[in-house]
Amino acid sequence: MSEFRHNGLRFHYEVSGEGNPLVFLHGLGGSMVQIKKIYEPISGVQLINMDQQGHGESDIDLETLSFDSMGDDVIALLEHLGLQQVYLAGISMGAAVSLNIATRYPQRVKKLLLIRNAWTNEAQPDEVQQIFKDCAMALKDNDIEKFYATDSYKKIFRLSAYTTNAFTNYFKDPVSVRNYKKYLILPNKVPIPSLAVLKKLRMPVMIIANDNDLAHPIAYSRYLHEHISGAVYYEIVDKDKDAVGHREAVNFYLQKLLSE
Structure with missing residues (x-):
């Protein structure tokens, strides 16, 4: 590298x-x-x-x-x-x-x-931005249970296993936890x-x-x-x-x- x-x-x-x-x-x-x-x-x-x-x-x-x-x-x-x-x-x-x-x-x-x-x-559409926002706020606290409790999580869980895993895997990534604000910034750019x-x-x-x-x-x-x-x-x-x-x-x- x-x-x-x-x-x-x-x-x-x-x-x-x-x-x-x-x-x-x-x-x-x-x-x-x-x-x-x-x-x-x-x-x-x-x-x-x-x-x-x-x-x-x-x-x-x-x-x-x-x-x-x-x-x-x-x-x-x-x-x-x-x-x-x-x-x-x-x-x-x-x-x-x-x-x-x-x-x-x-x-x-x-x-x-x-x-x-x-x-x-x-x-990105408001609906998608909200999902990223809810995920980011849970990442801020490093609390996946907080994300599970949101309507955003319930929505993606119903729609797609791949999308659900993509969001929940952020909680396994220390970089995503540390830089959670990128999920608030980029969807609105x-x-x-x-x-x-x-x-x-x-x-x-x-x-x-x-x-x-x-x-x-x-x-x-x-x-x-x-x-x-x-x-x-x-x-x-x-x-x-x-x-x-x-x-x-x-x-x-x-x-x-x-x-x-």
């Missing part, structure tokens, strides 16, 4: 494999471990994996935390590595950061893969200022989505597909139905994007 510094913060990252550089960004509450569990090494591809602000081993500045600041963190990593252009992929929050980078630094992105989008040009910036994208864009996911509405991915000229869109099985099939599909389409 290596590290670099940007804006006074320390970031951890890893580089593995050789070939065309691929930056693959994890989701909210995740870390490099999430990408390691998903990504299957591709011949001729160099994977660049980093802990984003407030995740894994990386620092956080809660006063400036935004998709712009997180996008700038990735660009700082590219500068640190001496890379001018990369393939860029992201899951959930990572997809939002990736979209932010592609619209603000289009010359740095060769191709873009957005997986399970949780943001568009608007903040937007990765892009308007739809107008999407129309300026010229790099190839692929979007992957699945149904049955409250925090990652499939309508968001369809919405982005509709407004990004030339983007291709694929729907895959959700993790509740087939976790292995979901992982295999992500890797299949990632390899498809990189090889075409």
Whole structure:
């Protein structure tokens, strides 16, 4: 594991494999471990994996935390590595950061893969923000029973085992407990200022989505597909139905994007 510094913060990252550089960004509450569990090494591809602000081993500045600041963190990593252009992929929050980078630094992105989008040009819906708020308040006290008692928990428990586990696993993560405020800040942020910036994208864009996911509405991915000229869109099985099939599909389409 290596590290670099940007804006006074320390970031951890890893580089593995050789070939065309691929930056693959994890989701909210995740870390490099999430990408390691998903990504299957591709011949001729160099994977660049980093802990984003407030995740894994990386620092956080809660006063400036935004998709712009997180996008700038990735660009700082590219500068640190001496890379001018990369393939860029992201899951959930990572997809939002990736979209932010592609619209603000289009010359740095060769191709873009957005997986399970949780943001568009608007903040997350009030319903989802409330779930994150209830979870964050319980994380503040490191009290999962407090979260179990909320209507938010009862709602996600009825809807999806995967979503339920995603939220309850935050309580097993000391970083999520310590940096609980990120769950209050990021759901209310937007990765892009308007739809107008999407129309300026010229790099190839692929979007992957699945149904049955409250925090990652499939309508968001369809919405982005509709407004990004030339983007291709694929729907895959959700993790509740087939976790292995979901992982295999992500890797299949990632390899498809990189090889075409």
